[in-house]
Amino acid sequence: MKTQISRDFVKELRTKTGAGIMDCKKALQAADGNMEMAIETLRKKGLASADKKSTRSATEGIIDSYIHIGSRIGVLVELNCETDFVARRIEFQKLAKNLAMQVAACQNVSYVSIKHIPQYIIDREIRIESKKEDIVNKSSEIRDKIIKARIDKRLKEMCLMYQPFIKDQNIIIEDLIKQHIALLGENIKVRRFQRFLLGEKIEST
Template sequence: MKTEIDPKIVKKLREETGAGMMNCKKALAENDGNYEKAVESLKLKGMVTADKKANRNTNEGMIYSYIHTGNKLGIMVEVNCETDFVARRQEFNELAKNIAMQIASNPEIEVVSYSDISESIKQKLWNFESIKEDLQNKPEQIRNKIVEGRVEKSLKKQVLLEQEYIRDPNLTVNDYIKQVISILGENIRITRFVRFVLGETDK
């Protein structure tokens, strides 16, 4: 049975830890509403430190290039941080490499975050899903709910930060980045990436 999460408890957890509202709600749900365990879970995943630093400027960093085995696939990714000192840290370089490998592992990844997906693409996908035959005899409210779920699932496959992290399936890529933020003590942002596939050209 799914545990009901009291919004007041979510608010309290957010105020105590500084973690984002959705992260707090998720932590409580994963720990059956246990407040203390939720706090520990957020700390363990680095959410507390990371969410507090999310609005800091990231003007330093690096452009990391990765060539996949066989020399037929290459990735360039820009990873930003707050200072040149952190940009030189081994942990930061490892993060850049792991992110590049993550992108190389999944050709469906097209953008860094949901905010990078245009409204026109979302609308096009909504239109595509809404005319599917299996939905035509359902009430409008139910049909819209199903379409919304399918669109979200489809878009999620394209978003880097939402992917299951290749080195730890218990984390998303976003969770992994927040763990590194908690270690290095600076905000880190994946700004952009380019994928090069041998023989492919822009149309």
């Protein structure tokens, strides 16, 4: 016999995950009413669905902005989707705003993802890591492994997609976008962003 799930419980799960009503009901029934287990099930399902859509062309979308309190930091973000219909959805527009806020909060982030990092930046980071004193006396094999791990970590620190979401530290931005792909049924991509800091690059006279 299936566990009886209240309408309010289903609505709560839908609010938390963005999944469809029936998917939420089935997930709760399968988890015997355990909200956390149901959320995990829906997230896994959503991420798998999003991966299938990630290669589709996304040429519509919006440019959104965020001005931080005090008006000393401003951000512009271009977020792309497949159709103008989805671009007008409140969920899509809220995602764009959250991404702009994320960029404002992560001032060490300069790129969308690792593939956007210029090769000369990667080469510079490798040179820096290669000369660190704590690996000088290691064997070449161990040294290479340490350098690779450190470079991978450093490059991710520079990219928006790998940052913990400021409103939910349990997920990274990449997964947040995949959740919205699953919710809205279209591929979604961050094309670019620009951060503006008051007084930045102004030469004193």
